[in-house]
Amino acid sequence: MTDVNVKLDALPGLDPNALPLEVKNLQVEFRTRNGIAHAVNGVSFDLRAGETRAILGESGCGKSVTAQAIMGILDTPPGFVTGGEILYRGVDLLKLPESERRKVRANRIAMIFQDALSALNPVFTVGFQLAELFRKHRGMSRQDAKARAIELLDLVKIPAARQRVNDYPHQFSGGMRQRVMIAMALALDPEVLIADEPTTALDVTVQAQIMALLAELQQERNMGLVLITHDMGVVADVADRISVMYAGRVIEEAGVDDIYASPAHPYTKGLLESIPRLDLKGQELSAIKGLPPALTNLPSGCAFNPRCRYAQDVCRKDPAPSLLQVSPSRTAACHFWKEVKGDE
Ligand SMILES: Nc1ncnc2c1ncn2[C@@H]1O[C@H](COP(=O)(O)OP(=O)(O)O)[C@@H](O)[C@H]1O
Ligand SMILES: [Mg+2]
Known part of the structure; x- marks a missing residue:
C-alpha cells in the first residue's frame, strides 16, 4: 500500500x-411540534480497540441518533445533545470546536450508512470521490490519490478495481x-468505524459477504x-458485546454469549425468540407483540411494560430500574431479571 505518512x-x-x-x-432530544422526544435518554457504552460492539433494537429506539451524536452530524434543530460525554481517547468530542470535530470525523471515527446510494455523490466517479479524500486530507497528488483509490477498491474486493474506479x-x-x-x-484509517445497519438494504447472501468483509478488515x-442493527441474527457471529436499546435507553448490556445463552431483559428475550431458527422449522415465531412507544408519549412505568409478559404492578407504576448488575460483566434494567433468565 502507498504510505499514508501524514x-x-x-x-x-x-x-x-x-x-x-x-x-x-448521552442525552439527545428532538424539539418538535408534538413535544419533546427524548430519543437518547442516558445511553452509556464503551468500545475497546479491535472490538465489535453491537447496538441492537427495533426501529425508532434511538440507534441512529446515538451514532449521529457521536459523529457530530445530528440534525440541529430539531435535535440537540443536552447532556453526557462522548470521549475519543479521553477527549470529550462534545467540547471540541467544529473545526476539530471535523478532523476527528474524517480521520479517527468514520461511519457507513444503510443507504449507500444516497451517501455517495451521483455526479462523480467512485474513484474521484475516494481520491478527493486523499487530496484533501493527505495532500496527495492527483496521480497518487488515484492509485490509492484503486488500492482501496481492491482492499474491499471489488473485482477489476482499475477499471471500476472510473465508474459512477x-x-x-x-x-x-x-x-x-x-x-x-476506511480511507483515512480510522480507529473506530460506526456501521449503521450496513446490510439492511441487501439480500441475505450479499449481507453475509459484507459482514465477513467488515470483520476481516476490522481484524487486520x-x-x-x-x-x-435491528437484526439479532446478524450480530451472533461478529459481535463481542451487545447493548440492547429500547425507547432511547440501553436496557441490557452483556457479552454476546451471555445474551444468547440467557437474556436477562424480557425485551432481549423477545428479540431472540423472533430470530428464525432452522432447527425449529415450521414452529411459529413468537415475535414481540405490539410496537415500540412514541417517544413523545411514553407509557408510565417501564417503557416496555405494555408489551411485557413479565410485567407486574410495579412495572406499570414505577419507572424501570437503572441498569442492575446481573453478573460482574453484565447489566439489565428489569426488576425481574432473575425470572427472565431462569425460565428458559
Ligand atoms: N429529524 C428528526 N426529527 C424529529 N425526531 C427525530 C428525528 N430523527 C429522529 N427522531 C426521533 O428519534 C427517534 C429515534 O430515531 P432513530 O435513532 O433514527 O431510530 P433507530 O433506532 O431506528 O435508528 C425517532 O423515533 C424519533 O422520535
Ligand atoms: Mg436507524
Whole structure:
C-alpha cells in the first residue's frame, strides 16, 4: 500500500491509553411540534480497540441518533445533545470546536450508512470521490490519490478495481456500492468505524459477504466497530458485546454469549425468540407483540411494560430500574431479571 505518512494534528488532552470510544450518559432530544422526544435518554457504552460492539433494537429506539451524536452530524434543530460525554481517547468530542470535530470525523471515527446510494455523490466517479479524500486530507497528488483509490477498491474486493474506479455509483450493484462505502470510510484509517445497519438494504447472501468483509478488515486493522442493527441474527457471529436499546435507553448490556445463552431483559428475550431458527422449522415465531412507544408519549412505568409478559404492578407504576448488575460483566434494567433468565 502507498504510505499514508501524514501526521494528524495533536488533539489537546488525547490519551493514547484511553479507550477509542466511551459514551457516557448521552442525552439527545428532538424539539418538535408534538413535544419533546427524548430519543437518547442516558445511553452509556464503551468500545475497546479491535472490538465489535453491537447496538441492537427495533426501529425508532434511538440507534441512529446515538451514532449521529457521536459523529457530530445530528440534525440541529430539531435535535440537540443536552447532556453526557462522548470521549475519543479521553477527549470529550462534545467540547471540541467544529473545526476539530471535523478532523476527528474524517480521520479517527468514520461511519457507513444503510443507504449507500444516497451517501455517495451521483455526479462523480467512485474513484474521484475516494481520491478527493486523499487530496484533501493527505495532500496527495492527483496521480497518487488515484492509485490509492484503486488500492482501496481492491482492499474491499471489488473485482477489476482499475477499471471500476472510473465508474459512477449507479453503475455498481447494491452490494458493490456498500463495498465502496466501506472503502471511503476506511480511507483515512480510522480507529473506530460506526456501521449503521450496513446490510439492511441487501439480500441475505450479499449481507453475509459484507459482514465477513467488515470483520476481516476490522481484524487486520485492530479497528473498533460499533455495529448498529435491528437484526439479532446478524450480530451472533461478529459481535463481542451487545447493548440492547429500547425507547432511547440501553436496557441490557452483556457479552454476546451471555445474551444468547440467557437474556436477562424480557425485551432481549423477545428479540431472540423472533430470530428464525432452522432447527425449529415450521414452529411459529413468537415475535414481540405490539410496537415500540412514541417517544413523545411514553407509557408510565417501564417503557416496555405494555408489551411485557413479565410485567407486574410495579412495572406499570414505577419507572424501570437503572441498569442492575446481573453478573460482574453484565447489566439489565428489569426488576425481574432473575425470572427472565431462569425460565428458559
Ligand atoms: N429529524 C428528526 N426529527 C424529529 N425526531 C427525530 C428525528 N430523527 C429522529 N427522531 C426521533 O428519534 C427517534 C429515534 O430515531 P432513530 O435513532 O433514527 O431510530 P433507530 O433506532 O431506528 O435508528 C425517532 O423515533 C424519533 O422520535
Ligand atoms: Mg436507524
